[in-house]
Amino acid sequence: MTDLRALFSSNDPIDASEAFTNRQRQWELVATALAEHLRHTSAGFDPTDLEAPRNHLIVFHGVGGVGKTTLVRKLEAALGGTRPAQWGEQVWGGHTILPVRIDLSRSAGTTFEDVVLTIRAALATAVARPLPAFDIALRRYWEAQHPGDPLDTYLERGGLVSRFGKALPQQTQSALSDIAQTLLLPGTVGSAVGQVTGALAGALRERRQTVRALAACARLAPLLETEPSLEALSFYPHLLAFELHRLPDDKKITPVILLDTFEDIADRHRDLERLLQRLVWLLPNCFFVISGRSRLQWADPALHGQLDHTGPAAWPGLAATPGPVPSPRRGTPGGRQHLIGDLSPEDCDDHLARRLVKDGRPLISPAIRAVITARSHGLPLHLDLAASRFLEIRRTREPQPADFDHTFPALLARALSDLTADERHVLRSVSLLDAFDIDLATRAAGLTHQAPVRRLTERPIVYENPYALWPYHLHGAIRSALTEADDHTDDRWTPADWHQAATRALAALGDQWVANVSLTPSRMLLVACLRQGLRLARDHRLTGLGWLIDAAYAYTDDSVWEPLTPPTTSASHLGLDTAADALAELLTAIARRQHEHRQRTADRLTTVLDSGLLPDELTEMALYYRAKAHKDLSQNDAARAGMQAVADIGGRLAPKARRGLANLARLAGDFPTALAAVPTLGWEGRHHRVLGDIRWSHADTAAAVAAFEAGRAEAEQHGAAGERAMMQVRLALAVSFADPVRADDELALAHQLLDGLDQRSNTLLAQVVALIKDAGTDGVTDRAQTLHTDIDNAGLPFLHRFVELALAFQHAVRGEDEDLAAVIDRLRALTATGDFAYFTDITHFMAGLPLPEPSTTRWTTSEDDVRSSWRGLVQARQEVLRAGN
Known part of the structure; x- marks a missing residue:
């Protein structure tokens, strides 16, 4: 077209x-359902059975503008014989199909009379013969309700004559004349509809032989005797079903009636919908294709009393039945209701x-x-x-x-056109949210009752995934139109309205998270609330971070690092302007350090601190993680200064800062100071982790394993998945020197616990553990070179020392003196600042070599004991390898 x-x-x-975009799947659904209908009507079918369930329809529903009307038009053409090439040919096994499309939109002004007349006019052309039971009743109704307005004039005025011709008035008149002749009525009486129908009703009551063909329709006489009102007209389709069923085989036809824009007739009183539902029920030998914005609710028992036939027993194909695969949209409907997808x-x-x-x-x-x-x-x-x-x-x-x-304002106009005022209010409110549930939407809208939210979730502009944390979300195009397009509606919101709604939504998210924390803390809910909350606070420039501060600390406590960065609503949104901007950048920099060079992390955190936008409670977080980045970059003076500043503040991160200072003492070779700090750290300072790092550095495998196992258990008690994974990697590290068989199992568990946590440094450290576990075998050196490259890319230079330590163990076990000497030289260069200098001592101990000069390392036991322990691990590995050979 x-x-x-x-x-x-x-x-x-x-x-x-x-242009029509292929909807082959929808065509296949219609073709399959129609074929099933034809099989049903060809096998002992009784159209006068008023109690049998109805399954002679299919429903397509979807958001306005998704292409429902275009699909219906294409279906009409395809059923008439003109199909898109990609749909292929469909053979109906000798059945004649008559497609009849009826537009129910308000703009078309279609009445129930028009629907009935359209169906009959289409049959008049296709069947080319009177349908007397229906035609007599229709003629009586018309003359009673439209005196002085001939049927042919009305049909011509409504465009049905140009669409279907003038056969209908002729056939109704012919039916009237035939009945009058059959009843032997005088000619003048035969022209009076009332007298003919009265005589016919009497003849049917008396079971006269002359009307035996119509006597098979048991309800014809009562219908002819009933006042010819609109209510009576809605029962006349029963007569049409009767006439269609008794057509001779060469005239048999199956009408496919396509009712488009069904949502325009479904008002709160359902007056026209009730009449149309009755028509569908009474025409079981026709097939119906219904399209609208909402799924058809006829199978809902709650509509009992508003419609004649309700519930899943009456309409089994319309009943909502969840399938095995979650639907991305509202409700996975039964077999005859289908959402038109994007x-x-x-x-x-x-x-x-x-x-x-x-x-x-x-x-x-x-x-x-x-x-x-x-x-x-x-x-x-x-x-x-x-x-x-x-x-x-x-x-x-x-x-x-x-x-x-x-986006386009027209999309907004389409979305709002059939919503109530309350629903439009809820729609604008939830457009601020990526996803929502009933309670969240109700609170974001500032309502005290949920009814408007529940009604909105039934609309096709709202999708549902019942397996998601928040099951509902708006169609993307509609959401963009609401938040980006100019709103020219009468009830449009002012900027103050949007700001208030954002404030309500942020508070509602916080209340959900706080309520969850007091019951069973959910990491998924925490991250989801943070993502939505950060975007709301930032994009709407909300003052006061409130619950976001506590949520930020909860997010960083577990070291899992899911991505948080919310997309900006405007491409021009650059720089840090508000506290929310600063918090979003702070958490993004902390999480992204697993994927960026640590210098980039330090720079980003410096920018945040220099902005001066962070509240005091969050300034220590930026200082702490910048200090951690400096430590990873081997900038330990800066790291110590940062950790000391956080410890001096005495805030939430003071225990972690004290742990950081203890670790920095260990890195400098001051083990007694680090050990002395352990009792002061507690769980928040990860005391077991600090103790384990001290013990494995002394080659005290048993003590190190015990500390790391205790730390892992404590992490499990606190539900800290990130800390548990870190403890497991370190446990595997301690075991890898002494017991390669057990290390293999511990490393497998470490990888399992790391999966999905996005801990880059620990993932790389696990690869170091694999090198140590395999020390003495071929290929270790090549793998170490690849690992050096990955460490460079990650910006984690401190890990180079661990790789060199693994290589030192490899060469000491294999007795490769020259390679070991090269490792010692590289380690000496890597530890020139004094940090990790004890790694150089350990390499000498492994090979039984004397130190070239007195060490600055302060061990917790004698240097000879440490030397003996490390040398003993090398000798034990050599014994294992010899036994294996």
Whole structure:
């Protein structure tokens, strides 16, 4: 079909077509359901059975602009014999199919009378014979309700004559005359509908032989005797079903009635919906395709009393039945309700490429198509609006990709058009949230009752994933339209309204997290609340960080480091302007250090500190993690200064800072000072970790393993998955020198615990452990060189010393003196600042070599004891290798 708006928008000869993107899956659903219906109606089917369940329909629902009407039109054409090539051919086994599309939109002004007349007019053309039981009743109704307005005049005025011809008035008149003749009524009486129908009803009551063909319809006489009202008309489809069933085989036909825009007739009183549902129920030998924004609720028992037939027993195909795979949208409906999904990026690009064509080539460039596709979130309406904008811009200049990096107010108008005032209020409120549940949405909207939220979640603009933390989220295109497009509606929000809503949403998120912490703390909820809360606070420039401060500490406590950075709402949002900006950058820098060079981390944290935007409670966090970055960079003077500053503040991170100072003392070779600090650290200062690091450095494997096992158990008690993984890596490190077999098992567990935690330094340290475990075998040296490269890329130079220590163990075990001497030289260079200088001592101890000069290391036991222990580990490995050979 030609797009007339596009055709008349330019002087250029552009081929502007309403491109249809393949909906083959929907066609297959219709074809399968229709085939099942045909099998059912061909095998002992009784259309007058008013109690049998109904499954002769299929429903397509989806957000406005997703392409439902286009699909219905294509289905009409396909059922009439004109199918898109990709849909292939469908054989109906000799059945004649009559598609009848009816537009129920408000703009079409379709009444229930129009629906009934459209179906009958379509049959008049296709069957080409009267359907007397129905036609007599219809003629009686018409003359009673529309006196002086002939049926043919009404049909012509409503466009049905141009669509289906003039056969219907002729056939109803013919039916009237035939009945009058059958009953031997005088000619003048035969022209009076009331007298004919009265006589016919009497003949049916008396079971006269002359009307035996119609006597099979047991309910015809009561219908003819009932006042011909609109209510009575809604029962006449039963007569139509009767007539269709008794058509001769050569005239058999199956109408497929497509009711489009069904949402426009479903108001709160459901008056027209009740009539239409009755029509569908009474025409079980027709097949119905219904499209609308919301799923059909007829299987909901709660509608009992509003509609005639409700509940899953009446409409088994419409009942909501959860499937084995979670649906990304609202409700996984039963077998006959299907959500029209968004288009894939590939389909979007294909649609745009075929939408506007000049000289056989796509008019919209690939770069522009890519931007439109990304912005559309798969919504066809967005694609068509973008195509119109393309033509508008093209009148004056060449369109650019940046011209389409926005959404359209028309999407907002479509989304709001059929929502109540309360629902629109909730919709704007939840547009601030990435995802939500009923309680979160209610509080974000500032409501005291949940009903508007529940109604909104039934709308197709809200998707549902029942397995998600918060099950509901808005369609991406609608959310963008709400938050980015100009809102010209009468109840549009002011900037103050948006700010208040953001404040409510932030508070609601905090309340959910705080309530969870007091019950069963959930890391998933913490991270999710932080992601949404940081974005709200930053994008809406909310003052006061409130619960975000406590959540930030809870996030860093466990060393898991899930990504937190929320996307900016504007590409122009640069720099640090608010405390929320500073907090977002602080947590991002801390988490990203697992993927960035530590110097980059230190620089980012310095920028945050220099901004002066952080509250005092968070300043110590920036100082502490900058000090940790300095330690990893072997800038230990700066690290000590930072740790001391945090310890002096005496805040939440003081215990960790004291641990940091103890570790720095250990790195400088001052083990007694580090050991003396252990009793003061406690769980918060990770006392077992500090003790274990001291013990393995002395080759005291048993004591080190005991400390790390105690630390792992303590971490498990506190639910600290990150700390548990760190303890396991260090346990494997301590064991790797002494027991390679056990180390293999401990290392496997370490990798298991590290999985998903994003701890880069510990992951690399686990690779060092693997080298030590395999010391004495071939290939260790080559693997060490690869590991050096990975450490350089990570910006974790302190780990180079661990790799060299592993190589020293390898060469000492194998008696490779020259290689060992090279390792000692490299270690001496790496420890020239004094930190990790004791690693050089250890390499000498491993090989039984004298120290070239007195050591500055202060051990907790005698140097001879440490020397003996390290030499003993080398000799024990040599024995293991000899035994293996």
